[in-house]
Amino acid sequence: MAAAGRWEILRLHVEDGIPLTALAQDTGIGLRTLQRLHARYKTHGYTGLQDGPRADAGSHRVPKELVTLIEGLALSRPRPAMSTVRRRIAPICTARGWPVPSYGVVRSIIQALDPDMVTLALEGPAAYRDKYELALRWAAERPNALWQADHTLLDLLILGPNGKPARPWLTTILDDHSRAVCGYTVFLGAPSAMNTALALRQGIWPKTRPDWPMCGIPEVLYVDHGSDFTSQQLRTTAVDLHIRLIHSTVARPQGRGKIERFFSTVNTELLTTLPGHTVRGQPTPTPKLSLAELDRTLEEFIVTYNDRAHSELGTTPRAAWIAEGWLPRLPESVEALDGLLLTVAQSRIVRRDGIHFQGLRYTSPTLAGYVGQAVVIRYDPRDITEIRVFDHDAFLCKAVNPDHQTEAVSLKDVQAARNTRRRALRTGIHERIAVLASTTEAPPPASTAPAPEPRRPKLKVYQED
Structure with a gap:
């Protein structure tokens, strides 16, 4: 009986003065039960009429060993169905004299397992880490203390140099403290150390635009394990510029969440407004922009992004980078910077x-x-x-x-010339091998010379003696 129904019955006794014996006869509830409810009401009020949890809640009337067995089967890979678990434990219960639990009992035991234990057992450490491990949100204490660098393939088709559609890549340099974009480069083809160097050059050297003041040499550059970020060129450049190069943990994208968030902003706010934006499952669009036009559009978007209030900072990335005024560390000249980066x-x-x-x-x-x-x-x-x-x-x-x-x-010209020469040599080799194969496989021509006489044995036989 719900607490509201109990109160309606007791109200007749408390407010109307109807005896509990008469209420027991009219409602069919035992007199002793009504007396207990009345005592709980006088002690705890209306809340005393509510049922508390059962003392045996969460427990099962099955042997503890059987519960452990069912849990072990449910945590095994591949995870079996509940009906399969019950079928597998049935002969074990019969052999040990245990009652075979119903499907409902098996289901309740499996559903009572800790979700983090199920995730770790069935989905592995990576899934468990992403769902349940504590994540430390760290931010640099000052501008240029740490820069993040990463690439993304844009959801956009543009016109390549040959007039054919091509998907461009975007490399971005982001200041961890202010979330300001310090440099970028957009290009066609796979990411390379040179494209990273071009983005770093733009980030380090002062820009000609007064509304884009971010510059300077960072103390730390945080990157992933891409081939361009682990190249000898970037390592040597980092040493020459006195930059500490730190690589993120393999298969742990959480540390690059800030720059990934910027990439998402570019894809959702900028690219959706441009011709050639691609959407999975929809027809391929017709590209109209060139690489240079996309470059100019991205620059204007980045400058606007730096002047837009950030929800976590409470101010704009540009204002957070300028702070109270400070002098960034710069190379001696742009020629010296080019000599190291490019x-x-x-x-x-x-x-x-x-x-x-x-x-x-x-x-x-x-x-x-x-x-x-x-x-x-x-x-x-x-x-x-x-x-x-x-x-x-x-x-x-x-x-x-x-x-x-x-x-x-x-x-690239030298390498292309080498590849062309190598392909030409291989073509010549294959042609000669093909001719040789066709020659050796042909049947020998018929000979018109007389057949040689059979050789006579050198040893004499008895007839010749």
Whole structure:
């Protein structure tokens, strides 16, 4: 009986003065029960009429070993159905003299398992970590103390250089303290160390726009384990710029949540308004924007984003980055920054005819005094007609390739030429092998020469004697 129904019955006794014996006869409730309810009402009031939890709530009238067995079956991979669990425990119960539990009892035992235990047993440590482990939300104490860098493939189709549709990539540099976007680059093709360097260059060197003041060398650069972020070029650049490079834990995206949130904002607020926006399950759109047009659109969006109030900060990212005024750490010059970011360091031996690199030869009069010595060269992958030569940290000279002094040759051009030559050689090899195979498989031509006479044995037989 609900508490409200009990109160209606007791009200007749309390307010109307009807005896409990008469109420017991009229309602069919035992007199002793009404007396207990009346005592609870006088002691605790209306709340005393409510039923409390049963003392045996959550327990089962089955042996403890059987409960453990059912739980073990439910936590095994692949997880069996409840009916399968009951069928498997039935012969065990019969053998041990236990009553076979009903499907409802099996269901209640399985449903009473801790959800975190079920997740860990059936879905693994990663799922358990993402659902139940405590997450520490950490933020840098000041601007430029920590920058995050990451890539994302945009949900957009643009016109590539050949006029065909292509999906661009976006690399972003985000200040952890202020959530301000310090630099970015948008490009076609897979992410590379050079694209990361271009985004870092824009983030470090002061911009020409006064409404985009973020600049400076960060103390820490937080990245994932992508091939461009683990490249020798980025490690060397971080050492030269005195940047501490930290890689996030493998398969733990929680530490990059801030920059992932910015990527989501770009996809939902900017790309949905542009022609060529792609949506899964819908027809492929027709691209209209070029890479340069997308670049300009992204720059305007980022500047607006930096001036927009952030819900967690209570102010704009730009105001949080400027704070009370401070001086960021900057390189000596943009040329020095380009020399570190946009070039790749390699070790080479100076030969009598110059320095050999990527199949090209580089010469300079200064190298005459360093023949046979190891030097460090730096080159720009976008133009390898010229290299810079260093003796340890001291700059020696610029060496040039005599065959390409008046033209720009990129590392990709050299690699493409090598691949073309290699494919041509392989084609020639396959053609010759095919001819050889067809020749060896053809039947030999019929011969017109007379058949040779059979050889006579060298040993004499008895008839010849």
